[in-house]
Amino acid sequence: MNVLMIGAGDIAKSHGRAVVKLGGKVIAAFDVNEAGLKRYADEFGCEMLTYDQIEENVPRADYVVLSTPPTKRLDYVEMVLKHHVPLYMEKPIGTSLEDAAKLKEMEQKYDGKIIVGFAHFYRPAFQKMLELVESGELGDPINVFDNRVGPGYGFRGTYFQPSWRTDPKLACGFTIESISHEWNLLTALCGEFETMSANVWCTIDNLPTYDTNFSGTMKIKKGGIATINASWSADLGGNFKGYIGTKGSCFLRGSDMFEFDEVTWKTSDMAQAETLHFNDSYKYNQDGVIFNIHKYFQDCLKNNKPIRTPLDEGIKVLKLSTLALESSREHKEIILDERM
Numbered sequence: 001m002n003v004l005m006i007g008a009g010d011i012a013k014s015h016g017r018a019v020v021k022l023g024g025k026v027i028a029a030f031d032v033n034e035a036g037l038k039r040y041a042d043e044f045g046c047e048m049l050t051y052d053q054i055e056e057n058v059p060r061a062d063y064v065v066l067s068t069p070p071t072k073r074l075d076y077v078e079m080v081l082k083h084h085v086p087l088y089m090e091k092p093i094g095t096s097l098e099d100a101a102k103l104k105e106m107e108q109k110y111d112g113k114i115i116v117g118f119a120h121f122y123r124p125a126f127q128k129m130l131e132l133v134e135s136g137e138l139g140d141p142i143n144v145f146d147n148r149v150g151p152g153y154g155f156r157g158t159y160f161q162p163s164w165r166t167d168p169k170l171a172c173g174f175t176i177e178s179i180s181h182e183w184n185l186l187t188a189l190c191g192e193f194e195t196m197s198a199n200v201w202c203t204i205d206n207l208p209t210y211d212t213n214f215s216g217t218m219k220i221k222k223g224g225i226a227t228i229n230a231s232w233s234a235d236l237g238g239n240f241k242g243y244i245g246t247k248g249s250c251f252l253r254g255s256d257m258f259e260f261d262e263v264t265w266k267t268s269d270m271a272q273a274e275t276l277h278f279n280d281s282y283k284y285n286q287d288g289v290i291f292n293i294h295k296y297f298q299d300c301l302k303n304n305k306p307i308r309t310p311l312d313e314g315i316k317v318l319k320l321s322t323l324a325l326e327s328s329r330e331h332k333e334i335i336l337d338e339r340m
């Protein structure tokens with residue numbers, strides 16, 4: 001498929017390589033950073049666009065990938081959706097609920113087709129875990145959790161590396177940017193939450209609103225409890241997600257925060273646990289992780305299948321992150337039914 005890229009930074013390279021691996025082509029790209037855009041065009045042999053050329057090129061694409069910082073999206077979304085071209089939009093969809101409402105309006109106005117880039121959802125190890133939960137083998141949720149820690153942006157109070165993430169004009173913090181994945185994964189496993197109570201912690205002195213650590217505890221609507229514990233401040237990395245159900249348990253473990261090494265499960269009917277090894281590494285093979293979601297999206301587009309992480313999922317997740325920040329700021333538990 002022919003794909004147009006808006007934003008040609010780090011993750012855009014993995015998007016481009018996924019498109020090529022699937023037999024397609026990056027036909028054109030735009031980025032505000034001219035040197036970065038040139039490097040991107042050199043790798044993919046694509047046209048370099050100016051801002052004013054984006055819209056006239058959109059209709060040439062089978063879909064557009066938008067991977068700019070999340071505060072810089074609305075104009076691009078309109079340029080794409082008004083031409084009825086499908087959109088792959090990186091998470092988080094934005095950083096404010098006002099932007100989320102504008103995106104929803106555009107989606108409805110143009111009958112837009114949007115996938116939000118919750119890439120971890122489409123990784124084979126998580127799909128295995130989800131399949132076990134959805135089959136009913138593990139029963140109803142009792143305790144569902146997601147722990148992932150490692151060195152990230154803001155590690156030891158430094159910027160770690162230059163990025164929009166720690167640029168005071170563009171920064172949105174860990175809870176909005178990255179915990180978006182946890183909300184997506186946990187609610188896929190156990191359904192929506194009834195209540196939520198969260199705490200965040202910031203570790204960069206001169207960027208006091210930039211949170212780098214998160215803990216949250218939720219009551220699950222259909223029963224049971226859920227927790228998230230995540231950090232960008234750890235010297236050591238680890239990933240441990242679990243579903244403890246009324247009939248069985250399943251763990252997804254990895255040796256760093258985004259490593260999906262193995263899935264282990266045991267139900268009351270099994271004499272011993274089973275383990276499947278995936279060794280699916282984000283650290284060493286980011287391109288491979290992003291490949292899965294492009295493969296899925298292209299299948300949805302070619303065969304007119306519904307998308308499992310549409311704009312509504314991105315909006316729900318942004319609301320949860322926003323409410324978590326409110327919970328932490330105001331030291332209170334949030335009753336979600338009244339706010340979602």
Ligand SMILES: NC(=O)c1ccc[n+]([C@@H]2O[C@H](COP(=O)([O-])OP(=O)(O)OC[C@H]3O[C@@H](n4cnc5c(N)ncnc54)[C@H](O)[C@@H]3O)[C@@H](O)[C@H]2O)c1
Nearest residue numbers: 007008009010011031032033067068072090091092117119
């Ligand atoms: N799904 C995932 O696993 C995953 C992984 C990494 C990043 N992301 C998301 O992808 C997005 C980009 O992250 P990244 O790591 O590639 O960041 P990055 O800084 O490497 O790339 C962002 C690019 O956007 C460009 N840019 C900035 N403002 C722009 C504007 N107004 N118009 C056009 N281009 C502009 C920058 O020059 C840069 O090249 C973020 O939303 C991030 O959360 C998702």
